[in-house]
Amino acid sequence: MKDRLLLMIPGPIEFTPEVMRAMGMPTTSHIAPNFIEVFGQVLERLREVFLCPDGQPFVVAGSGTLAMDMAAANLVEPGDRALVVNTGVFGDRFAAILERYGAEVTQVQAPVVGEVPALEEVEATLRTADYKLMTITHVDTSTGVAADVKALAELGRRYGALVVVDGVCAVAGEEMRQQEWGIDIALTASQKAIGVPPGLALLVAGPRAMETFRQRKTPVTNYYADWSNWLPIMEAYEARRVAYFGTPPVNLIWALNVSLGQILGEGMETRFERHRRLSQAMKAAVRAMGLEQVPRRPEIGAHTLTAPYFPEGIDRSVLARIRAAGVIVAGGLHPAIKDRYFRIGHMGAVSPSDILTTVGAIERGLIEAGYDLKPGLGLTAAQAVLAEG
């Protein structure tokens, strides 16, 4: 149904055949012994993938926005101060969500699109008031900018703020060590580097976040997102017991267990390194083709996607040509530059061959659109990085 096009957008990504077989297998009862075991394993494995041995995982039917909503709805009480480290569209969204639950939100903005706020500015803001929590978008899918989560989390903790990381375009691709780095909540969606079709909100909450939740003075004003409903369910399945709140999305959870098994089979360090390497190859190709990137400096470029500007004289109609050449990439998302750039996702089960296929299709698309490019320039640059490994 995709006519064998390669899907290289920042989610949904290409999923492994084993994951897709789990999606299509006959649905079991949510209280069947084999499903209880699968759900229990999923919860255990999420702790390993998030590198958070003391965390409490939540797996709930919904989109990544539900995971953000869960973090805000369960932690925030009216009047709480929240600091949003904003690197793009998803920082704006977290601010809107936090405000919905009564938070007084202060945003530290990147000076320009494609930059990150300076650590000094974040620290200066943390000094001005008593922030209950701070949110960081690990990778903003709209800009391809990666925040320095480790340094920001350290700052947040030093000033007593709970640290919430929106890892939607990052978890299981970008290096993220939730417990070691002092992150109180990390969250993602299934269809990104976790490698499962869309439909699951995933979140791991550390002990400080759970304690803050337990100490709430007001009820959570979002019934579906309320951890009071879900915590007993997560605890039961992990103890290989049944409990009912809502019917879990059986096939998606089965598929998630397959994918988490594949992720842990590769190993988190190897996986981080593979994402780094493949990202470097893609970015080397993009540079060799003469394209600028939205992230203004290599150090702040995500490893899960690349966001190149169209070169002079080329517009978004080139995306159809790239598609005709066999690869689907995504258009722009950030309102300020929407029509000037495109986005290439490379996360999850992505391989060196996928990178070359994609670079090849971009080269041919650009040439067909009239861009003056020597065929193979991007491929050679990518291959040079791939061959190093």
Place this chain on the structure above:
Amino acid sequence: MKDRLLLMIPGPIEFTPEVMRAMGMPTTSHIAPNFIEVFGQVLERLREVFLCPDGQPFVVAGSGTLAMDMAAANLVEPGDRALVVNTGVFGDRFAAILERYGAEVTQVQAPVVGEVPALEEVEATLRTADYKLMTITHVDTSTGVAADVKALAELGRRYGALVVVDGVCAVAGEEMRQQEWGIDIALTASQKAIGVPPGLALLVAGPRAMETFRQRKTPVTNYYADWSNWLPIMEAYEARRVAYFGTPPVNLIWALNVSLGQILGEGMETRFERHRRLSQAMKAAVRAMGLEQVPRRPEIGAHTLTAPYFPEGIDRSVLARIRAAGVIVAGGLHPAIKDRYFRIGHMGAVSPSDILTTVGAIERGLIEAGYDLKPGLGLTAAQAVLAEG
């Protein structure tokens, strides 16, 4: 992975091979032209299945509880009065959800488990105060009791209340004519008679409900459930345009389109009649085997499930024997009678053969557990009903 056991619980149900193939097919981009067409069709077809030509459908990743939550979060403002017509566990849940959003909830309870509240009592309550909305559980999955939705909806409208029908165990199985019966919101979950694996909350809101939402004076205190976020998305996909809020659960929506096509291919009238007939067959078998049912009168028994009490001398351990005989049925859910009854789901693509297979397994399970039953008694009674058609 189910060892070819037949899954006859009140959801997840047995899904058709075509639906499962859609689940397992390669995931497309959520902005791919073929997916836009599929999502657009889904929205149009939901109107036909809900029999609500002027309704606004919402399709969101989540469980059936999210659909209930959406109805409450978007309609209720603090201090609003709500009337819950309670026929079991899911009436309790709707009351809890409504209260979360500040409603003053009055419940009209069934006099005993297995009964429905009298229409006169509901009307007397509606007379006492100005209710903004009234909720009805069409089929309470915990008791197998079906409410008289048509009569209750008429009462609700007469007294000016918005009528909200929790159709989770009913829509596309029980007769429900949303627009003709004056139902303002009807909702369900994918894994019931709609015939798609769990993970989708489905809701159709009529014009009065949408108008009430637009006239809100206070913001919706649940970000993820807020129609302000989802309405533009539903409108865009139906107009075959792209809009982004959260990544839609692509495979589930593709599977939903396949199932809705199968449902409309059968036709709603034929489908209602098939559910009625198969339910009568199952209930005839249950009676012939000497088992009492939770619904106290045949007229209030659901057509989507049957809830028999265990006969004298038999306890829930018989469920394992029924399973060993090839069919999975569900245990009790209502706290007051939890260990005294079981539940048989028969909705969606269920066939006469499934009914016979299930009755056969129950007969053998009961006999093995020591129940004095002449083999074939239940089967003969079921077959008599099936042969009438």
